[in-house]
Amino acid sequence: MKTTRRKFIGQMGLATAGTLFVPLFLKGFDSMAASSIKTSNKKLIIIQLSGGNDGLNTVIPFRNDIYYKERPQIAIPQNEVIKLSDEQGLNPALLPLKKIYEEGELTIINNVGYPNPDRSHFRSMDIWQTGSSSNEYLSTGWLGRYLDNIHLENQNKPTHFALEMDDTLSLALKGIKKSGFAAQDLNRLKRTTSTPVVKAILDSEKNNVAYSLKSHHEHSHDEQVSYLYQTLSNTAASSEYLFEKNKAGKTVANYPKNRFGKDIQQVAKLINSGCDSQIYYVSLNGFDTHANQKNAQERLFKNYAEAIEALRKDLRKTDNWNDTLVMTFSKFGRRVGENASRGTDHGTANVVFLAGGDLKKKQFVGQAPNLTDLDNGDLKFKIDFRQIYSDILKNWLKTNPKSILNADFENLGLV
Amino acid sequence: MKSTPQKIQHLYWRAEFGILPKDINMLKTTKNIKSAVKQIFERAKPIHKFSNDFDMHSLSAMKNMNGKQKKQLRKSARQDVRELNVEWVEQMAHPKKGTLREKMAFFWHGHFACELKNPIFAVQQINTIKKHALGNFKDLVLAIAKDAAMILYLNNQQNRKRKPNENFARELLELFTIGRGNYTENDIKEAARAFTGWFTNRLTGEFNFRQRAHDEGQKTFMGKTGNFDGNDIIDIILSKKETAHFITTKIYSFFVNEVEPNKKNIEELTTVFFESDYNIEKMMKHLFLQDWFYEEQNIGSKIKSPVEFLVGMMRTLNLNFKNEDGILFTQKVLGQILFRPPNVAGWQGGKAWIDNATLMVRLNYAGYIFNQAEIEIDIKDEPETKKIRVGRKIDVSANINPLMKSFQKTDTKDLAKELSDFLIQIPQNSKKELNKTFQKTAFEAYANAATNQNEKIKAWTVSILSLPEYQMC
Numbered sequence: 106m107k108t109t110r111r112k113f114i115g116q117m118g119l120a121t122a123g124t125l126f127v128p129l130f131l132k133g134f135d136s137m138a139a140s141s142i143k144t145s146n147k148k149l150i151i152i153q154l155s156g157g158n159d160g161l162n163t164v165i166p167f168r169n170d171i172y173y174k175e176r177p178q179i180a181i182p183q184n185e186v187i188k189l190s191d192e193q194g195l196n197p198a199l200l201p202l203k204k205i206y207e208e209g210e211l212t213i214i215n216n217v218g219y220p221n222p223d224r225s226h227f228r229s230m231d232i233w234q235t236g237s238s239s240n241e242y243l244s245t246g247w248l249g250r251y252l253d254n255i256h257l258e259n260q261n262k263p264t265h266f267a268l269e270m271d272d273t274l275s276l277a278l279k280g281i282k283k284s285g286f287a288a289q290d291l292n293r294l295k296r297t298t299s300t301p302v303v304k305a306i307l308d309s310e311k312n313n314v315a316y317s318l319k320s321h322h323e324h325s326h327d328e329q330v331s332y333l334y335q336t337l338s339n340t341a342a343s344s345e346y347l348f349e350k351n352k353a354g355k356t357v358a359n360y361p362k363n364r365f366g367k368d369i370q371q372v373a374k375l376i377n378s379g380c381d382s383q384i385y386y387v388s389l390n391g392f393d394t395h396a397n398q399k400n401a402q403e404r405l406f407k408n409y410a411e412a413i414e415a416l417r418k419d420l421r422k423t424d425n426w427n428d429t430l431v432m433t434f435s436k437f438g439r440r441v442g443e444n445a446s447r448g449t450d451h452g453t454a455n456v457v458f459l460a461g462g463d464l465k466k467k468q469f470v471g472q473a474p475n476l477t478d479l480d481n482g483d484l485k486f487k488i489d490f491r492q493i494y495s496d497i498l499k500n501w502l503k504t505n506p507k508s509i510l511n512a513d514f515e516n517l518g519l520v
Numbered sequence: 521m522k523s524t525p526q527k528i529q530h531l532y533w534r535a536e537f538g539i540l541p542k543d544i545n546m547l548k549t550t551k552n553i554k555s556a557v558k559q560i561f562e563r564a565k566p567i568h569k570f571s572n573d574f575d576m577h578s579l580s581a582m583k584n585m586n587g588k589q590k591k592q593l594r595k596s597a598r599q600d601v602r603e604l605n606v607e608w609v610e611q612m613a614h615p616k617k618g619t620l621r622e623k624m625a626f627f628w629h630g631h632f633a634c635e636l637k638n639p640i641f642a643v644q645q646i647n648t649i650k651k652h653a654l655g656n657f658k659d660l661v662l663a664i665a666k667d668a669a670m671i672l673y674l675n676n677q678q679n680r681k682r683k684p685n686e687n688f689a690r691e692l693l694e695l696f697t698i699g700r701g702n703y704t705e706n707d708i709k710e711a712a713r714a715f716t717g718w719f720t721n722r723l724t725g726e727f728n729f730r731q732r733a734h735d736e737g738q739k740t741f742m743g744k745t746g747n748f749d750g751n752d753i754i755d756i757i758l759s760k761k762e763t764a765h766f767i768t769t770k771i772y773s774f775f776v777n778e779v780e781p782n783k784k785n786i787e788e789l790t791t792v793f794f795e796s797d798y799n800i801e802k803m804m805k806h807l808f809l810q811d812w813f814y815e816e817q818n819i820g821s822k823i824k825s826p827v828e829f830l831v832g833m834m835r836t837l838n839l840n841f842k843n844e845d846g847i848l849f850t851q852k853v854l855g856q857i858l859f860r861p862p863n864v865a866g867w868q869g870g871k872a873w874i875d876n877a878t879l880m881v882r883l884n885y886a887g888y889i890f891n892q893a894e895i896e897i898d899i900k901d902e903p904e905t906k907k908i909r910v911g912r913k914i915d916v917s918a919n920i921n922p923l924m925k926s927f928q929k930t931d932t933k934d935l936a937k938e939l940s941d942f943l944i945q946i947p948q949n950s951k952k953e954l955n956k957t958f959q960k961t962a963f964e965a966y967a968n969a970a971t972n973q974n975e976k977i978k979a980w981t982v983s984i985l986s987l988p989e990y991q992m993c
Contacts, residue, residue, distance in 0.1 A: 224705075225694055227865045264876075273855060274875050287875045297880035302887045302986040305962040324947045325779035325821035326992060332871055333823075333879060333988035340876035395675045395687060444685060446678040 147501050148376055150385045150416075150431045151248075151277070154409070156393030157226065158435035159449050160456040160484075161474065162402060164193050164213055171476040175442040179399050179449070189213075192473045198406035201414035202458075206467050210417070211460050212519060214493065215471035218454035218486025222437065226393070226451075229436040234277035236491055236510055247494055248384055249280030250509045251502065256283045265343040267384040268375070270368035278386060285386065286343055291371070295348035298341045307341055347380070354378035357422070358415035361408045365389045369412040373419040376429065383502075392435060396446035409433075413460060426462035430501055430520060433458040434490070440482055454486035457493060459519060470517060492517050526941075527814045528556050533945055533993040534775050534822075535560045535620045535808060537612050538832040541922040544942060557808045561801070564620035567650050568611055572643040574600055580723045600639035605851075605858045606844040608646065609827065613834035624653035624800070626827065627774050629858070632664045632696060633866035634673045636859035641669040641725050657767065657798035661697060661754055668725035671718065674864065679716050680733040686712040689753075691864050697757045699766035703742065710739040714748040764794035768803065775807060777818045778870045785812050820945035820992040823873055826854030828993060829882060833985070836943065837889065838919035846914035850885075854878050874991070886985035889918050890978075920981060924974045936967070936980050943984045945993050954989060 162179065166172050167186040186194035187203050193213075195202055205211045221239040223229045232239055236247035245253070248267055255262060267278050267285030278285030288294050297303070354374030360366035365387070372385045389409055394401050413431065420426035434457045439449030454474070474484050495514040498506040507513055525547035532539040539547065550556050582590060611617040612626070628649045636642035645667050652660035664670050665688075671677050674688035689711035693703045717734030720727060739748045742756050757763055768789040772781055788810075793803040807813055824832060830850050833839060841847050851857045855878055856867055867873075874882075930938050936958045940946070946954060958964055963983040970976040984990060 225690065225700075226863060228700070272875070272877050273872065287877060289877065294877065294880070297877075297884060300884050300887060301962075302884055302982075303880065305966075305983075306883065306987065308962060323949060324817055324819075325777055326819065326945075326947050327950060328779060329821065329823055329871070329992060330950075330988055333874060333991055336874055336876060336879050337883070337988065340880065343876070395685070396678060444678060445680060445683040446675070446685075448678075450686065 146428050147503075148383060148385070148425070148429045149497065149501060150372060150387065150429065152409070152431060152433040153275075153386070153388045154392050154405075154433065154435040155230075155388050155390040156435075157229070157437045157439065157451055158392040158455065159394060159398060159402060159452075160435070160438040160454070161441065162398070162449075163196055163199070163406070164189075164215070164456045165196060166192055166473045166476065167194050168192050169473075169476055171441075175476070177443070178447045179443045189467075190469060193469065196403065196406055198403040199410045201410040205413070205417060205460060209467045210462055210464050211458060211467065212464055213469050214457040214459070214488060214517075214519070215469060216454045216474055216484060216487035217434075217457045217471075217490050217493065218437075218484075219489055219491070220486075222453040222483070222486065224437060224451035224453070226436070229451075231276060233434065233436045233490060234275060236494055244279075245281055246275065246277035246279050247509060248277050248386070249284055251280075251384075251498065251504065252278075252283035252285065253280040254504060254508055256280075262383075263343055263346065263381065264339045265347055265382050267386070268347075268382045269386040270371060271386075271388060275386060275388075278384075285384070286339075288344075288347060289368075291344070291347045291351040294340070294344045298344040303337070303341070307338060347375070347382075350375055350378040350380040354380070356415075356419045358418040359411075360415045361411050363408065365408055366412050366415075369416050373416050376420060376425050377423045394439070394448045395444065395450060396448040398443075398448045417460070417462075421462065428463070430459060430461040430463070430497065432493070432497065433460075438484060441476055441479060441484065442482060452483045453480070454484040457490070459493075461520075464520070470519065488517070489514060493519065496520055524550065524552065526819070527553055529942075530814060530819055530945065531556055531560065531808060533832075534623075535804075536563075536623055537618045537828065538835050538993070540615055540835055541838075541920075541926050541942075542615075544926045553814070554809065557805065560620050560808065561805060563616075564624075564654060566619075567621065567647075568617045569647045569650060570604060570607065570643045572640065572647075574639050574643070597637070597639055601637060601642055601859060602844055602848060604639060604642055604646075606847045608858055609831060609834075609847050609851075612827070612831045613839075615835075618831065618835070620804070621650060621653050624804070625650045627771070628653060628660065630774075630861060630866040630869075631770065632660075632670065633861035633864050634667075634670050635861065636669050638669065638725075641667075641672075642859055644725050645669045652800075654801040654804065655799075657793075657800055658754065658758055660800075661692075661758070662751065664696070665692070665715070665718065665750055665754065666720075666727040668720040668722075668727075671720040671727075672722075676715055676718050677720065677722075679712060679718070681713075681716050681735040684709070684712040684716055684735070688712070689715055692753075693757070695865055697754075697766065698760060698763045702760065702762045702766075706740075707742055710741045710748075711753045713737070713739050714741070714753045715750045718750055758798060761790065761794050764798065765790045768793050771803070771807070773869070775804075776813060777821045778823070779821055780817070782812065785810070816947045816949075819947045820950075820989075822993050823870055823991055824993045825867065825869060825873060826851055826856035826878075827858065829854065829885075829991070832993065833885065833889075836923070836985075837886075837981075838922065839889070840917050840919065842915035842917075846916050849914055853881050879988075879991075882991055883986050883988065886982050888914065889916055890982050920978060923981060924977050927977050928973060932973070932976060935976055936964070936984075939977070939980050940984050940989075943981070944987070944989045946989055950989075954987075958983075 162181060165181050165186045167183045173180045181196060185197045187197060187200060188194035189206055202211055219239055223232060223239050234246050235243035237243045252267055265286040269275055269278055269285055269287045270289060271287050272289050274285055274287040351374055354377045356370055356373045360370040368387045375382055389405060391405055417426055420429055435455055437452055438455035439452040444450055471487050478485060491510050492514045495506040495510055496517050496519045498504050498509055500520045528547055528550055529539055582593060612622050636645060648663045648667060652663060674691055675685045676688040679685040686708055690708050693708060694700055713735040717730045719730050736747060738745055741748060741753060744756055769786055772786050789803060789807060792806045796802040861867055927938060937955050967976050967979040970979045
């Protein structure tokens with residue numbers, strides 16, 4: 106690769122690259138990135154359990170007969186449940202969370218949902234990611250609007266300020282003026298943004314400016330191409346920075362040897378390196394368990410809990426754990442009753458986890474799910490998920506939640 | 521107004537997978553759009569089906585196998601799916617096979633998005649889609665409702681009288697036919713009842729209606745009451761013009777303009793589709809014959825999907841992949857693997873194809889090919905899904921002789937302009953800007969360093985294929 110690249114640089118006549126223009130808006134960007142931006146040192150890690158995790162087999166109401174009656178094949182036997190309170194306990198595959206809970210660093214929020222729940226994967230995911238009501242359609246994410254908001258307050262943040270450990274960016278991180286940054290592998294990113302071709306395109310100052318400064322695009326073509334150029338220049342600026350930070354970050358704990366484990370480890374590295382990314386977004390896929398749920402869910406939980414345990418260990422070593430909040434959610438729970446194929450169908454209210462060194466008390470928020478008062482076979486929600494967002498925005502990210510959620514939500518005092 | 525060659529090129533990018541270098545002259549000789557459209561539909565007549573020569577008996581023999589044998593069988597099934605994927609991409613890139621029928625089949629594959637893991641069922645579903653791709657939409661929906669892979673993917677196999685499973689009914693309404701806002705939660709429940717007993721034979725993939733699992737009771741669906749089965753439900757859904765509207769809106773976004781949906785044009789298409797009783801060919805023919813299809817606004821307005829990008833590149837550069845890895849790798853790394861849509865909603869498309877990571881691969885792709893370099897990307901494993909394992913090296917060679925032949929006599933000073941006219945879909949007003957930038961960048965120095973015409977053509981081709989503008993079609 107090295108020889109090839111050198112050869113190509115020679116072919117492209119890029120010996121003069123140093124004298125070529127740096128696009129104007131990139132110059133501006135560089136100076137912004139270099140200046141010391143005053144930011145909160147609080148970190149927020151969002152973990153999305155994709156597919157709609159079954160909350161009733163996550164936090165188990167082990168004294169409830171209805172639970173066992175409705176789930177003859179997939180219920181977790183009482184003697185296997187990791188008991189946290191008189192009524193509720195964890196799925197045995199979540200064992201590492203027990204210690205975190207007992208040390209007061211895990212909050213379990215019951216019955217989280219929203220009015221008129223939507224059981225469609227896509228719609229419900231959009232609702233959770235945009236922070237909308239079920240009859241409201243938003244094209245920006247709640248974290249994207251947070252980025253827009255701090256941008257408006259004239260605190261220009263680099264695109265990697267909100268970082269998703271993935272190949273594509275979720276709606277949650279899409280704003281209008283500012284969006285987050287998707288990067289699955291930071292070493293790779295650095296290499297691909299330093300090829301001669303990319304450099305030559307970046308150097309075509311006139312081209313960049315022509316597209317980026319057009320405020321009114323005459324054609325769909327211009328709008329799309331302008332988007333491509335801007336994505337390119339932002340990528341180049343951020344990749345160098347993230348690469349260096351990732352290299353500097355240290356971790357020692359054992360992470361699961363799979364994609365999710367690696368993603369969480371990379372988050373730990375970046376936080377430990379003092380990276381100026383504030384928000385990290387990680388997904389764990391596979392929770393759409395219509396059939397044969399039990400083994401699949403337990404495998405995923407083991408993966409999840411071991412990664413959280415390792416993250417906590419590494420962040421504690423560098424005193425970052427107290428400034429870190431991990432929120433784990435899934436867009437909907439499942440039906441109370443199991444289906445005929447030892448699985449569960451799309452449901453409504455669900456459990457949300459918060460973890461972090463600053464929580465200081467072990468607690469359940471809200472009563473255990475009421476299995477006698479159902480809405481057509483589904484749990485009724487008690488806490489609006491936007492109340493949790495609101496708490497996080499106000500008390501953790503220190504911003505005005507109303508300007509992001511477009512409404513006031515009752516404070517829960519979670520963080 | 522654009523010239524006829526430019527219009528025809530637009531037509532070929534949208535109706536097929538782009539024009540071939542050897543056909544540049546055809547652009548100049550074709551007299552009018554009408555005859556070009558006629559040819560497109562003529563070419564689309566043959567159905568290039570996948571042959572199904574997989575051993576079905578091995579599946580039924582599976583229950584007598586030991587762990588090792590089962591593992592081996594699963595491994596060979598995964599390999600078969602990989603080969604089918606590559607076969608389809610190569611068909612799309614093939615000068616004679618990559619027709620409108622394949623483009624439509626590609627569209628419907630994203631519409632009736634379904635993960636295809638079993639090679640026998642994959643062949644069956646894609647052949648079904650190819651067969652009905654330009655036929656009647658009702659036949660297509662009905663065939664999909666009876667398709668083995670879909671029945672298993674959306675759990676209709678678990679949909680029985682006593683415990684209805686709503687997964688298929690929900691997606692049928694939300695994503696496959698009428699779209700959100702036009703039905704109630706209760707309609708889903710009732711539709712699910714109507715589809716009870718629509719099973720498949722897990723071994724042969726044949727449709728299997730089981731009377732005993734079917735709910736014979738009265739159902740009330742979209743205001744109608746009767747002892748409905750799945751056929752009736754599909755009839756009722758298609759009797760609503762909203763269904764035609766939902767489909768043509770998606771067609772418009774895919775074939776015309778994904779940024780600015782034109783309500784009037786979509787309305788016009790909806791009427792044609794609905795009044796023809798869902799004749800797909802009639803609707804598509806209407807679309808390609810309208811002046812609005814060729815408006816400046818729609819030229820180069822669409823970001824190529826990864827498969828369109830790959831197939832287009834294969835056609836332009838006569839790419840010869842030494843093994844299947846390169847074709848699979850490219851799909852994976854750019855975020856679109858045939859047979860493996862992210863979920864039942866299919867690929868989102870448009871700007872969603874582009875993020876920092878995928879854009880870098882796209883811009884560097886031509887460079888990788890000409891320098892035989894490795895694409896340095898680690899493909900992450902997804903622990904919970906069956907996946908196609910791919911390597912990172914794309915072993916591929918390009919043959920740009922046809923391209924060189926076509927531009928042999930082009931004046932050196934016009935080379936960048938002429939080549940970009942052919943390689944890039946761009947509206948007139950943006951052309952000047954693009955041509956100006958050629959002169960100011962390292963690209964021109966690179967091309968000027970080449971000593972003869974062929975080398976200059978090659979140098980400009982690499983440069984142009986590396987531009988963000990090349991992502992558009």
